Amino acid sequence: MVLITLVRDYIDRMLHDIPGMKVLVLDPQTVGMVSVVYSQSDLLRKEVFLVETMDNASSSRESMAHLKAVYFLRPSANNVQKLRRQLAMPRFAEYHLFFSSILKVPQIQILADSDEQEVVQQVQEFYADFCAIDPYHFTLNIQNNHMYMLPTVVDPPGMQGFCDRAVDGIASVFLALKRRPVIRYQRTSDVAKRIAQETARLMYEQESGLFDFRRTENSSLLLVIDRRDDPVTPLLNQWTYQAMVHELIGIENNKVDLMGFANIPKDQQEVVLSSVQDDFFRANMFENFGDLGMNLKRMVDDFQHLSKSSLNLQSIGDMAKFVSNYPEYRKTHGNVTKHVNLVSELSRIVEERKLMLVSQTEQELACTSGQAAAFEAVTSLLNNESVSDIDRLRLVMLYALRYEKESPVQLMQLFNKLASHSAKYKSGLVQFLLKQAGIDKRTGDLYGNRDLLNIARNMARGLKGVENVYTQHQPLLFQTMEGIVKGRLRDADYPLVGNHFQQGRLV
Numbered sequence: 001m002v003l004i005t006l007v008r009d010y011i012d013r014m015l016h017d018i019p020g021m022k023v024l025v026l027d028p029q030t031v032g033m034v035s036v037v038y039s040q041s042d043l044l045r046k047e048v049f050l051v052e053t054m055d056n057a058s059s060s061r062e063s064m065a066h067l068k069a070v071y072f073l074r075p076s077a078n079n080v081q082k083l084r085r086q087l088a089m090p091r092f093a094e095y096h097l098f099f100s101s102i103l104k105v106p107q108i109q110i111l112a113d114s115d116e117q118e119v120v121q122q123v124q125e126f127y128a129d130f131c132a133i134d135p136y137h138f139t140l141n142i143q144n145n146h147m148y149m150l151p152t153v154v155d156p157p158g159m160q161g162f163c164d165r166a167v168d169g170i171a172s173v174f175l176a177l178k179r180r181p182v183i184r185y186q187r188t189s190d191v192a193k194r195i196a197q198e199t200a201r202l203m204y205e206q207e208s209g210l211f212d213f214r215r216t217e218n219s220s221l222l223l224v225i226d227r228r229d230d231p232v233t234p235l236l237n238q239w240t241y242q243a244m245v246h247e248l249i250g251i252e253n254n255k256v257d258l259m260g261f262a263n264i265p266k267d268q269q270e271v272v273l274s275s276v277q278d279d280f281f282r283a284n285m286f287e288n289f290g291d292l293g294m295n296l297k298r299m300v301d302d303f304q305h306l307s308k309s310s311l312n313l314q315s316i317g318d319m320a321k322f323v324s325n326y327p328e329y330r331k332t333h334g335n336v337t338k339h340v341n342l343v344s345e346l347s348r349i350v351e352e353r354k355l356m357l358v359s360q361t362e363q364e365l366a367c368t369s370g371q372a373a374a375f376e377a378v379t380s381l382l383n384n385e386s387v388s389d390i391d392r393l394r395l396v397m398l399y400a401l402r403y404e405k406e407s408p409v410q411l412m413q414l415f416n417k418l419a420s421h422s423a424k425y426k427s428g429l430v431q432f433l434l435k436q437a438g439i440d441k442r443t444g445d446l447y448g449n450r451d452l453l454n455i456a457r458n459m460a461r462g463l464k465g466v467e468n469v470y471t472q473h474q475p476l477l478f479q480t481m482e483g484i485v486k487g488r489l490r491d492a493d494y495p496l497v498g499n500h501f502q503q504g505r506l507v
């Protein structure tokens with residue numbers, strides 16, 4: 001519960017120490033940061049009776065002198081200017097200002113100069129400048145970030161803003177964890193190097209006092225990499241619950257939008273999938289689709305048994321017990337309905353797009369060598385009218401990544417066949433992928449055919465066989481993490497930034 005607990009603790013401290021009725025004012029980024037760890041009922045328990053966005057707070061002129069305002073904002077120039085204007089004409093009795101990252105001295109001066117009526121009670125930094133989607137993963141929700149991975153002669157518009165946001169988010173995570181890490185980056189990535197260097201400058205030079213935590217036996221490592229090292233994993237269809245929902249339907253800040261799907265009840269058109277709030281999801285988020293179906297059936301059977309027992313009310317005591325348990329009954333009913341709807345939609349999409357057939361070939365392209373058989377399998381699927389355009393494109397991309405140096409003639413045949421079958425296919429798309437993430441651009445041993453240890457491991461797996469052909473692929477990140485744990489990460493491939501070494505074991 002590490003990351004979620006850290007953010008919840010920050011919000012608890014914000015709201016608990018301010019007694020009375022409150023309004024919580026958020027910006028578009030902090031709305032997501034709060035919503036993934038705090039529910040509406042949690043806010044009500046803290047006497048928060050109104051939640052406003054920064055834009056609404058700026059446009060409204062309605063006086064609410066009976067409320068104390070708690071602001072939780074990113075320390076952006078835009079937010080500081082909006083806040084300056086609001087402080088000039090205060091609507092609330094008190095202003096308690098909390099920022100999700102490091103506030104610059106000039107920004108503090110602007111706020112101080114604007115508070116002519118002395119309504120600001122406190123200004124604090126609470127380091128939660130990230131969206132904690134589960135206990136061990138966070139996102140910064142940066143849109144179109146792939147644009148900044150492409151090598152260019154001049155920085156694209158917004159490049160510095162992207163780097164600043166990434167550095168702020170990373171710094172906030174380590175401040176919340178109270179650690180200062182050793183920093184390494186992917187040698188072949190200019191943007192990874194830039195973010196690593198700017199993060200090191202912030203942690204070891206500009207704000208060195210803020211990051212001067214007590215040394216521990218275990219050192220932390222920040223490794224900055226980009227997607228180009230492993231272009232294969234995102235091209236594969238996934239077969240575990242969370243990954244399938246994310247891939248086939250979509251998840252954003254733990255919310256799933258089902259509005260565009262048929263036969264979904266109105267109250268189920270946006271649902272929350274959180275490993276913290278949902279016991280069934282927590283137990284099954286990494287289960288494969290087959291086991292998920294059996295576990296869902298057991299859940300439905302248990303609920304049907306509960307429903308039948310609730311109908312058998314023989315006495316006043318039975319009625320009283322049912323009424324007291326009714327909120328839990330409704331919650332269980334909603335949860336069962338949610339998962340049945342999601343799994344039903346996943347099953348429909350899998351059948352409609354023939355994903356089991358497609359996925360078997362995808363896994364073979366990712367995990368086994370054999371150019372002739374692969375060419376035949378991909379050609380067959382390109383000719384299959386049931387296979388969708390996006391899956392055809394993925395298959396050709398996977399083939400191109402695997403055999404870009406071995407079969408240029410066959411590759412050109414697949415390009416032509418793809419263009420003739422898929423109207424949406426744009427000429428040069430696969431070639432662009434090879435140019436950006438081909439063998440000459442990658443650092444790691446993506447296919448396990450460079451390193452002797454990986455070659456031996458693949459041979460052993462081939463002799464032993466695999467338990468599930470649909471989940472045999474392991475992302476390159478798994479090997480990278482294994483290399484970190486065993487101290488085998490090559491300095492030449494993942495250089496260190498500066499000479500800021502901490503002794504001890506990495507965590």
